[in-house]
Amino acid sequence: MTITLKVPSIACGGCADTITKAIEVHEPEAKVSVDVDSKMVTVDTDASTETIKEIITASGHTVGD
Ligand SMILES: [Cu+2]
Secondary structure (H helix, E strand, O other): OEEEEEOOOOOOHHHHHHHHHHHHHHOOOOEEEEEOOOOEEEEEOOOOHHHHHHHHHHOOOOOOO
C-alpha cells in the first residue's frame, strides 16, 4: 500500500532524512520518499497509515490533514 502524508513541519533536507530514517528503522521494508518543497511524505509499506503517522510524530514532526 502507498501512503501519502502532508508533513507541514518539513523545512529542509535534514528533516527529510530524519523522517526517512525513523520510518526505515521501524519498518525496514518500507520505501520512503520525501518531497521537501511540497512537504509530502510517500511511503510504500505494509504498515498502517496510523503506524506511519505515529513514527513521524515520534521523530518530532507534525502530520497534517
Ligand atoms: Cu530540516
